[in-house]
Amino acid sequence: MRATVLVRPKSGILDPQGDAVETALEHLGFSVSGARVGKVIDLELDASDPAEAKAEVEKMCEQLLANPLMESYEVEIVG
Amino acid sequence: MASPQPRIGVITYPGSQDDRDALWALAALDAEAVPVWHEERELPDLDAVVLPGGFSYGDHLRCGAIARFSPATAAACELAADGGLVLGICNGFQILCEAGLLPGVLLRNESLRFVCRDVRLTVERDDLPFTARCAQGQSLVIPVKHGDGRWFAPEDAYEELAANGQIVLRYDEACNGSTHDVAGVCNETGNVMGLMPHPEHAVDPLLGSDDGALLLASLVDAARARAAALA
Numbered sequence: 001m002r003a004t005v006l007v008r009p010k011s012g013i014l015d016p017q018g019d020a021v022e023t024a025l026e027h028l029g030f031s032v033s034g035a036r037v038g039k040v041i042d043l044e045l046d047a048s049d050p051a052e053a054k055a056e057v058e059k060m061c062e063q064l065l066a067n068p069l070m071e072s073y074e075v076e077i078v079g
Numbered sequence: 080m081a082s083p084q085p086r087i088g089v090i091t092y093p094g095s096q097d098d099r100d101a102l103w104a105l106a107a108l109d110a111e112a113v114p115v116w117h118e119e120r121e122l123p124d125l126d127a128v129v130l131p132g133g134f135s136y137g138d139h140l141r142c143g144a145i146a147r148f149s150p151a152t153a154a155a156c157e158l159a160a161d162g163g164l165v166l167g168i169c170n171g172f173q174i175l176c177e178a179g180l181l182p183g184v185l186l187r188n189e190s191l192r193f194v195c196r197d198v199r200l201t202v203e204r205d206d207l208p209f210t211a212r213c214a215q216g217q218s219l220v221i222p223v224k225h226g227d228g229r230w231f232a233p234e235d236a237y238e239e240l241a242a243n244g245q246i247v248l249r250y251d252e253a254c255n256g257s258t259h260d261v262a263g264v265c266n267e268t269g270n271v272m273g274l275m276p277h278p279e280h281a282v283d284p285l286l287g288s289d290d291g292a293l294l295l296a297s298l299v300d301a302a303r304a305r306a307a308a309l310a
Binding site: 067 | 144148184190229
């Protein structure tokens, strides 16, 4: 079973990387009115029950994968 | 007879860079500086411990996020809970924030640039084990060198910390975009402190400044007093 974790900078937190990406896209002629940069963590799991797997990955997020002061996370269980 | 030297440990994580400078500076300030390997779960009878600068575990995931789970970090947390003195410098500050010993978090510099220069700081509190040799309002020149030094706390949390007197050092001018230009904070009980500037790199006029020695010598004094009290 696989899990995908999306970690995002919380709204309201200055994200200079996102600002740099937005500016670069504007320089390329794209019309963008906001960009935020987060990260994706793909996990291979030994679990067989999706609900249990999701609960386990949420624990991982709380302990290590995200810092709740600055990041929010989303867990998706795939297959 | 001179009072005995306090024993101050410096933790070396994989990727620590300033551990030896910290050991050298503490020894120069008349402490017994004790190297501590990150795998050590028990601290060897220390009065204080320093978490040095560098890039522990490659700073993967987030700065300090992995080092926070090191056996030696757990031991440092226990020392802190026991009233022992813990100082985190740069990466050490990031580790202490990730470990929840200090408030806030360190984010990428607002400029996205690594900043490496002397900065001027103002001392906001002079009644801490780390600042007793300074005077409130005193200006210090100490170098910074970091890419992820933007200390952040939400505004309401910042106000509470300021009211509690937990803001210890502030940059005189914007350095990395940190909340209200905060450069160093302490915990509620004042026995744990973290700062982004590097006092261990400013302990001799030959290095451009010896203002860092005021902070580290304060720590040595406090560690000596603690050793005497426990003896």
